[in-house]
Amino acid sequence: MKYQDYYQILGVSRDAGPEEIKKAFRRLARKYHPDVSKEADAEARMQEVNEAYTVLSDPEKRAAYDRLGQGWHAGEEFRPPPDWGGEFHFGSHGFSPDEATEFSDFFSQLFGGLGGFGRQPRGFRSRGADHRAQVLLDIEDAFTGATRQLSLQQPQADAQGRVTLATRTLNVKIPPGVREGQIIRLAGQGEPGTGGPAGDLLLEVRFRPHARLRAEGRNLHMALPVAPWEAALGAVVPVQLPAGTLKVRIPEGSQSGRQLRVRGKGIPGSPAGDLLLDIQVVLPRADTPKARQLYETMARELAFDPRDAGRA
Numbered sequence: 001m002k003y004q005d006y007y008q009i010l011g012v013s014r015d016a017g018p019e020e021i022k023k024a025f026r027r028l029a030r031k032y033h034p035d036v037s038k039e040a041d042a043e044a045r046m047q048e049v050n051e052a053y054t055v056l057s058d059p060e061k062r063a064a065y066d067r068l069g070q071g072w073h074a075g076e077e078f079r080p081p082p083d084w085g086g087e088f089h090f091g092s093h094g095f096s097p098d099e100a101t102e103f104s105d106f107f108s109q110l111f112g113g114l115g116g117f118g119r120q121p122r123g124f125r126s127r128g129a130d131h132r133a134q135v136l137l138d139i140e141d142a143f144t145g146a147t148r149q150l151s152l153q154q155p156q157a158d159a160q161g162r163v164t165l166a167t168r169t170l171n172v173k174i175p176p177g178v179r180e181g182q183i184i185r186l187a188g189q190g191e192p193g194t195g196g197p198a199g200d201l202l203l204e205v206r207f208r209p210h211a212r213l214r215a216e217g218r219n220l221h222m223a224l225p226v227a228p229w230e231a232a233l234g235a236v237v238p239v240q241l242p243a244g245t246l247k248v249r250i251p252e253g254s255q256s257g258r259q260l261r262v263r264g265k266g267i268p269g270s271p272a273g274d275l276l277l278d279i280q281v282v283l284p285r286a287d288t289p290k291a292r293q294l295y296e297t298m299a300r301e302l303a304f305d306p307r308d309a310g311r312a
Contacts, residue, residue: 004106009074010056014066051104130202131191137174139215140242144242146174150169178267185201188200189201212240218271219273220267224280226281231279236249246265262277
């Protein structure tokens with residue numbers, strides 16, 4: 001994904017005010033609008049100009065964009081910071097995430113999951129707009145529930161159009177059984193209303209990477225290492241889960257790649273998810289005389305060819 005320098009595209013400085021940004025956009029629109037322009041790349045340039053203006057004319061998105069810093073160059077390979085989306089919350093009115101795909105991948109990666117695309121005339125509204133943000137959890141939190149303190153930065157503009165960041169700290173109760181992608185609604189924590197109640201804050205649940213577990217809905221995937229004799233003879237082995245230790249039976253003759261499903265042992269819910277175990281047969285090293293002797297005995301006495309396509 002390529003970094004987009006929106007200030008460079010509009011030809012303005014990073015401290016340009018709203019009126020200067022608007023004038024630059026109008027000037028470039030007259031030059032590149034496909035209906036009037038004779039430039040060969042008018043359509044592509046107009047799309048860049050629209051995208052840059054969409055970000056820099058909106059105090060919320062401009063403040064978030066500016067937080068990326070000034071060390072990036074146009075066209076440079078770019079990836080958002082790993083915690084991007086958990087720090088800001090944006091108004092949810094305007095373009096939808098699907099409509100954001102009309103712009104570059106850079107725009108979609110930064111703003112596509114956060115709402116707040118473009119701004120609509122505010123006028124009189126009885127209820128404030130909903131805001132969106134992300135909350136990062138551990139998979140263990142889905143089993144036990146948790147209380148998390150979130151510090152969210154909401155970009156806002158003062159009377160002169162200067163952008164500032166207001167920090168809000170919230171204590172959020174996470175119920176057991178949450179799944180990735182689930183929305184937790186905090187009533188009244190969104191945009192203040194005009195003559196009516198405030199909107200809600202919609203927190204999208206995301207799980208941090210886990211060393212052993214991977215969530216898919218309420219199902220949990222996990223690699224299960226087993227010894228060769230456990231796989232060949234069958235065994236009952238312990239599996240450590242956030243809810244405690246589970247005893248799992250390994251069927252006789254199991255091979256690496258076989259998947260075992262333990263129903264109801266995934267993330268709690270109604271119904272609970274399943275636990276999916278991918279068997280991985282792990283060989284002990286032949287790094288002692290006794291171990292080498294055992295391997296040599298098997299090599300002599302077992303009529304086994306792993307490359308024989310016709311073997312059972």
